[in-house]
């Protein structure tokens with residue numbers, strides 16, 4: 667469960683303010699975050715991920731208050747417990763599809779690469795239709811296939827929370843549905859909360875709840 671209470675966040679220039687009195691995402695929920703450009707959707711995801719720190723308030727994940735942690739502890743928590751997917755998928759061009767999926771284990775000493783993780787990486791690649799492309803380099807993949815790899819990478823650590831920032835933004839409908847269903851199904855089957863920022867109103871019916879960030883943010887300019 668994700669619980670944000672009495673959040674106040676400002677960037678250092680003070681022009682933008684995000685205030686969230688109470689936002690709880692339960693384990694069985696898939697929440698879409700919508701709202702106009704520049705109203706704080708990405709900022710909200712970064713707060714929940716512990717990348718940003720609020721000036722006031724608490725952000726709890728499974729009853730652990732991230733705002734009590736220092737930056738490094740928040741980072742370790744994020745690596746182990748949170749799955750992140752962004753619009754720019756940040757694949758490493760010199761690693762194969764399989765190794766890109768396993769990247770969290772290679773770059774983070776807090777995670778242990780096991781045979782189980784290798785097996786899961788292969789199964790995830792199979793599940794998104796990449797079974798014949800596991801040894802390819804990202805440069806040999808389409809945009810949609812690259813984003814499928816990024817979705818698998820977010821799931822290979824079996825995170826307790828999934829945070830996604832427009833993961834289907836540039837994709838055609840077929841790839842969009844593969845990526846979306848992969849992420850939603852993980853959340854539904856494992857009862858792990860999912861929060862996804864999206865501009866795509868066509869996909870909103872797939873979520874259990876919609877949060878409009880316009881209700882919370884205030885631009886002072």
Ligand SMILES: Nc1ncnc2c1ncn2[C@@H]1O[C@H](COP(=O)(O)OP(=O)(O)OP(=O)(O)O)[C@@H](O)[C@H]1O
Nearest residue numbers: 677678679682702703704705706707708709710885
């Ligand atoms: N590092 C930063 N320093 C100062 N202001 C920032 C910074 N990052 C974002 N902002 C400002 O904070 C506000 C919220 O930005 P954010 O990226 O969260 O919006 P968004 O709703 O995700 O926008 P979009 O839909 O365009 O992606 C914007 O006004 C933006 O200009």
